[in-house]
Amino acid sequence: MPTSQNAEARRAELSGLLARVAAGDRRALKTVYARTSAKLYGVCLRIARDRDAAEDILQDVYLKVWKRAGGFDPGHASPITWLCAIARNAAIDWVRKHGRPAIPAIEQPPDAGDSEWDAALEALSQDEERAHIFDCLEALAPSQSRAIRLAFFDGLSHPELASALGAPLGTTKSWIRRGLLQLRGCLEGD
Amino acid sequence: MTSKLSSEEAALAAEFALGVLEGEERVQAQRLSLANPAFATRVARWQRRLDPLGQAFAESPPPDVWPLIEAQLDAEARSGEIRTLRFWQVAAGASGVLAAGLAALMILGPAPMQQSSGPVAPASPAPVVIAQLAGTGGTLLAANIDPQARYLSIRAVSLPETPLSPELWVIPGDGVPRSLGLIARGGTTQVKLPENLRPLLVDGALLAVSLETAADAPHTAPSSTPIATGKISVI
Numbered sequence: 001m002p003t004s005q006n007a008e009a010r011r012a013e014l015s016g017l018l019a020r021v022a023a024g025d026r027r028a029l030k031t032v033y034a035r036t037s038a039k040l041y042g043v044c045l046r047i048a049r050d051r052d053a054a055e056d057i058l059q060d061v062y063l064k065v066w067k068r069a070g071g072f073d074p075g076h077a078s079p080i081t082w083l084c085a086i087a088r089n090a091a092i093d094w095v096r097k098h099g100r101p102a103i104p105a106i107e108q109p110p111d112a113g114d115s116e117w118d119a120a121l122e123a124l125s126q127d128e129e130r131a132h133i134f135d136c137l138e139a140l141a142p143s144q145s146r147a148i149r150l151a152f153f154d155g156l157s158h159p160e161l162a163s164a165l166g167a168p169l170g171t172t173k174s175w176i177r178r179g180l181l182q183l184r185g186c187l188e189g190d
Numbered sequence: 191m192t193s194k195l196s197s198e199e200a201a202l203a204a205e206f207a208l209g210v211l212e213g214e215e216r217v218q219a220q221r222l223s224l225a226n227p228a229f230a231t232r233v234a235r236w237q238r239r240l241d242p243l244g245q246a247f248a249e250s251p252p253p254d255v256w257p258l259i260e261a262q263l264d265a266e267a268r269s270g271e272i273r274t275l276r277f278w279q280v281a282a283g284a285s286g287v288l289a290a291g292l293a294a295l296m297i298l299g300p301a302p303m304q305q306s307s308g309p310v311a312p313a314s315p316a317p318v319v320i321a322q323l324a325g326t327g328g329t330l331l332a333a334n335i336d337p338q339a340r341y342l343s344i345r346a347v348s349l350p351e352t353p354l355s356p357e358l359w360v361i362p363g364d365g366v367p368r369s370l371g372l373i374a375r376g377g378t379t380q381v382k383l384p385e386n387l388r389p390l391l392v393d394g395a396l397l398a399v400s401l402e403t404a405a406d407a408p409h410t411a412p413s414s415t416p417i418a419t420g421k422i423s424v425i
Contacts, residue, residue, distance in 0.1 A: 033256050038249035038250060038252055040252075041249075055255055058255050059262070067326070070351070070352050071326070071327035071329070077238070081241045081244035088209060096216065151208050151210040152208055176210055180208065
């Protein structure tokens with residue numbers, strides 16, 4: 001388990017690499033690729049649920065990084081979440097356009113084991129501010145939290161959520177909407 | 191039109207940032223985030239809120255696509271100038287993939303225009319000639335042209351951080367960019383339109399902004415692909 005100091009050093013290194021990519025340094029891009037492709041492939045695969053598709057999306061993601069690195073602002077976002085956002089958007093664009101394998105209905109209760117979730121909570125436990133949003137999500141009604149997590153982590157659209165959660169579209173939409181409002185209230189300490 | 195968002199728009203901004211939208215709603219949110227600064231700000235705030243969640247994505251052993259990425263970068267570098275030229279031509283024709291994507295964003299009502307960066311004034315007389323210039327990463331500029339086509343006002347809403355300077359271009363139907371000079375990175379710039387270029391600023395002509403070195407501006411041709419483009423609309 002990396003210490004928070006290590007995490008901070010890696011973050012600074014990645015920010016520095018992205019600055020070099022912005023300046024047109026291809027070796028820096030290769031290092032960014034080496035450091036982050038497992039993570040970004042995980043994002044693409046999770047959302048596209050197809051290895052060939054995820055492979056295509058992954059290429060596209062690094063070409064986007066090459067072109068957009070100048071727009072990365074280390075004061076605004078962490079480099080890894082900026083990269084994940086590019087991957088997430090590219091993957092969502094892809095699945096909205098091409099579709100993907102059918103989503104199996106989710107039958108387990110919302111608090112069923114989610115190893116990624118648990119690992120993330122573990123990794124973030126030392127960083128209170130970052131852990132805050134996880135606490136806030138946990139505090140939502142289980143249906144709302146589940147819907148928001150499926151949308152964020154699996155890129156499910158409203159109709160896909162309704163089908164995955166086995167509830168009417170209007171119901172899952174209101175889970176998302178009310179969940180997001182409560183999430184904001186929790187994050188901002190209302 | 192005011193900067194106040196309806197509750198429907200506010201919800202749409204949150205859902206867009208979450209990534210749950212599809213089809214018409216996603217397109218609508220993409221349009222709004224480029225046309226309505228209040229909406230774009232709302233989306234950005236949501237992205238910041240959700241930002242830490244990205245850390246929870248699990249890693250997965252990737253296929254080695256680096257050689258493929260490198261090959262594409264090589265191909266682009268080799269045809270760099272050609273590619274740039276082709277982009278500008280495609281953009282001017284508004285028929286390329288990128289241009290088509292951007293074109294969808296241009297089907298907009300007149301956005302609230304203003305001369306300063308204060309709050310958007312409601313109910314000011316609608317400008318007759320406008321353009322929204324949008325690019326990736328939230329890059330956004332708004333332009334309007336006075337009815338006599340002597341001046342163009344362009345407001346930089348959001349530009350990437352860079353030591354380079356934004357240069358404005360008009361690309362008429364012939365696909366050849368003409369420089370309208372450097373513009374300010376923030377606030378509104380008044381560009382006096384040279385007489386010979388005024389006839390080019392017509393409905394459907396493309397405005398584009400590229401990043402250039404300030405010292406030798408204006409340039410005869412852009413040195414890189416534009417960071418934002420938008421069609422002129424006469425409303």
